[in-house]
Amino acid sequence: xxxxxxxxxxxxxxxxxxxxxxxxxxxxxxxxxxxxxxxxxxxxxxxxxxxxxxxxxxxxxxxxxxxxxxxxxxxxxxxxxxxxxxxxxxxxxxxxxxxxxxxxxxxxxxxxxxxxxxxxx
Numbered sequence: 001x002x003x004x005x006x007x008x009x010x011x012x013x014x015x016x017x018x019x020x021x022x023x024x025x026x027x028x029x030x031x032x033x034x035x036x037x038x039x040x041x042x043x044x045x046x047x048x049x050x051x052x053x054x055x056x057x058x059x060x061x062x063x064x065x066x067x068x069x070x071x072x073x074x075x076x077x078x079x080x081x082x083x084x085x086x087x088x089x090x091x092x093x094x095x096x097x098x099x100x101x102x103x104x105x106x107x108x109x110x111x112x113x114x115x116x117x118x119x120x121x
Contacts, residue, residue, distance in 0.1 A: 008096055016065040017056045023106050030110040040105045043119050044098075046070035066098050075120040079104050 027037045042052055046069055055065050066072075076098075080089045083103045091097040108118045 008093065011099070012063040012095060013061045015059040016062050017059040019062065020056055026106060027110045030112065032109050032112075036109060036115065037106065039115070040109055040118055041102065044069075044073055044076060044102055044105060046073065062099060063095060066095060072098065073120075076101050078120045083107065 023037055023041075024034050028034065038049065038052060041047070042049070045052075045066070047055065048070075051070065055068070060068070077089075079101045080087070081104055082088065083100050086100065088097065088100045088104050091100050105118055
């Protein structure tokens with residue numbers, strides 16, 4: 001397995017519950033709320049509030065988090081821009097693209113972007 005592939009696999013196997021507190025801290029540090037974060041994550045994945053909480057409680061992997069997502073939002077393809085110097089729309093691996101979409105939405109929330117724009121409405 002190539003080095004970049006093994007790095008991706010490690011990321012995919014991380015518990016979503018271990019990433020989530022970092023997202024919460026990032027948005028709260030910038031004056032946004034956990035409730036807004038959850039709204040953004042639910043918009044992307046289709047999880048209900050209980051479904052999102054269940055994924056966190058079960059400590060599912062990032063891979064499982066997306067595999068069990070009820071429905072990735074049909075407007076997710078409208079998420080563009082860069083995360084960590086990588087253009088989101090150029091990410092070829094489907095699971096990594098979803099992860100980058102999630103990172104981009106969290107970044108937008110933390111930067112104070114209006115919720116209507118974040119949710120591509």
